Amino acid sequence: MKPFNTFAGALLASAFFAGAALAQTELTMWYHGAGNDNEMKLVNEMLDEFNASQSDWKVVITAFPQGAYNDSVVAGALAGTLPDIIDIDGPILPNWAWAGYIQPLAIDETLIKDYLPGPKGVWDGKLYGIGMWDAAVSLVTRQSYLDELKLRTPTLDQPWTAEEFQGALDAAKNSGKFEYALDLGMAWTGEWYPYAFSPFLQSFGGDMVDRSTYKTAEGALNGDAALAFGNWWQGLFKNGYAQATQDPADRDGGFAAGKYAFSWNGNWAALGALAAFDDVLFLPAPDFGNGSKIGAASWQLSISATSKHPDGANAFINFALRPENLARFSKGLGLIPATAAAAEMTDNYKAGGPLAVFYDLSSRQGLLRPVTPGYPVMAKVFEKALADIANGADVAATLDAATDEINADIEKNGGYGH
C-alpha cells in the first residue's frame, strides 16, 4: 500500500499545483534580447520567480532579436496584437507613448523615489516606462598614461576643460606611442552616435533640438555652439587624433592592445578594460563650456495601451523593480543598478567597487536624449550629419541641412504634441 499512497499523494499534489497554475491569468510580454543567452537567462529567472511568487498572474515571454524588435512592436501596434508588457528603449519611449502604443504605469512610487533619472521614462508628465538599469559612458585611460603624459587626473567635481582635453590629445599624439590618441568607437553605428556624441554637442551649448519648445532645431543644431562643436568634431579626424572609420576589432581590443591613449566607451566594456590593465581610470566627460554631459536612459519596461490586464502587468513591473532584481541584472550583465540600494548589493557598483564611478557618472552627468516623439528621426539625422562631418563634409552646410530635415519632420507631424 505504501507505494500506492505515495503515488496517490503525488497525484493529488500535482493536481493541486496544476490547478493553481491553471488559475493564473496569462500575461504576454515581448523582450528585445533574443540571441543574447546571458540576458535571456536572467530575464527568464526573474519571470519564473514572479510566476511562482503569486497565484494570479503568469508572464509568458516572447523574445525578439534587438535589431528586429522596434519594427516588430510597431507592426504589432498596427495589427492590434501587442502583448501586455513590452520593453522599450528609453529615448523612443515618448514616440510610442505619443503614438498611443503604451499606457502610463501605476507602480509603487516608493520603489522609484531614489531612482537614477535615466531609467524613468516620462512623457507628458506621466511615467510610461521604468528601467532596471542605466548605462554610462566614460573616458577610459590608464593612470600610467596620465603620469607619462604629465596630465592632471580629472574628477567628477573638476573634469577636464576643453583646453585641458585638447592638451591631453596633443600630448598623446605627440608622444608617438599610440596609433591614435582617441578611440571614439566609430566602428559602432546607429544609436551609439546620439547616445555617445550628442552629449559633446550639449556640453558645447548646442543640442539636437531646442528643448524649450521642442518645435525646432534652429539655433540648437546650427547655431554658434553647434558650429563650434562641428568644427571640433571634424578636427578630431582631420588632425589625426581619431579615425573616422574603425575596424570593429580595434573597437573591441584596441585600447587593451595599447593602440589608443583614451577610449570613449560604456560601462558594459569596463570589466574588459580592468582585466587588461591594473591602473585603468574611468574619467568624466570633458566640460566644453556647459558642463560635463553623458547620455542616459536604457531599456525600460512598459505596458501596452491595449493590455487587458494592466493590473497584472503593473504587478509584474513592481516585482521587477525590487532591489534584488536590479542587482541581478547588474551582476549578470555589468549594467548600472537603478538605485544606490541595489548598487550596494553588487560587488562592482557598491561604494569602493571597481565600477562605482559609473553610478556617480550616471547620477551627476547623465542627460536624457531629447524627450520628444520626434527623437527617432532626430537620431538618424544626427548620426548621418556627424558621419558626414567626420568624413570631411562642410560643417555649417551639413548642420543646416540636418536642422532643416528635423524641422520638416516636426512640422509634418504637427509638432509631435508639444
Next chain:
Amino acid sequence: MALISADNRGLRLATRYAVLGLIAVIFIFPLIFMVMSSLKPDQQLLEDSGNLRAFLPVGDISLNNYTAAFQRAPVATFVFNSVLVTGVTVLLSLLICSAAGFAFVFVNWKGRGVLLSILLATLILPFETIAIPMLLMVAHLPWIGTEGITWGWLNSYHVQIIPFVADGLTVFLFVQYFKDLPGELIEAARVEGASWGQIYRRIVMPLSGPILATAAILKFLVMYNQYLWPLMVVQEEGYRPVMVGLQYFFQLNVAWGEVMAYLSLITVPVLAFYLYLQKAFIASIASTGVKG
C-alpha cells in the same frame, strides 16, 4: 594567313577564358570568404580580412562558430521554416501564375488586355508601399484550420505564403514565354477536341521547362530572402524565417564568426536549389521544344 587566323583564335579563346575566369572569381570569392571565415575565431577573422589569408583555411581552424551559432539561435527551425514557406510558395506560384499566363495568351475572353495591363502596372509598386495595408488586412482575415474558423492570419505559415503566390512579374514571364510557343500546336489540339485543361497540362506545361525553372529560381530567391514581411506578421519564434534569424547574431559586439557560420548554413538550400534547377533548365532545353 591561316597561321595568323589560328593565333587570333587562340588569343580570343584565351581572352575569353581569362574574362570568364575573372567573373567566376568575382562571384565565387565572397562564398569562399564566408565559408573560410566561419571556421576562424573572430580576432583572426578580422585580422585576415585585409589579405589573401581571408580566402584560405589557415590559422586556428575549427567548427566552434557552428556550434555557437546553434546555441545562440534555433537555426534548424529557421531553415525549416524558410524552406517550407519558400517551397510551398514556389510550387503554388508556378501553378497559378502559369495558369494565369495561359489564360491571358491562349484563351479569348473580354477584358484580358486591360487586366494584363493592370497586372503589369503592379510591377512598379515597391512592396514597402503596400506592406502596412497588407498587414492590416491579414490581421483580420478569417482562416479555417484545425481549430475551426479563426480571425487573423498572424503567426502562421500561410500568412507568409498566400500573399506571395501570385505576382505580376511571374505572370508576365509566363505570358511572354507562351506567346513564343507555336500557335499551330494549340489550334491542332483544339481541332482534335482537347479541353483547355488538357492543352495546359499535356501540351503547354511540358514545353515550359525553361520558364518554369527561371520563374522558380526568381521566386525562390525573393521568398528565401524575405525579411520585412515576416518581421511584421510573425511574432512567435517557431515561425521565424532565416533572414529574421540573422538578427540574433547582431548584438552590441557582433560575433562575426558565428554570423559567417549562420550564413554558410542558410546558403546551402539556396545553392542546392539553384544547382538542381540549373540541371533541369539545361535538360528541358535539350529535350523539349518544337523545331521547324
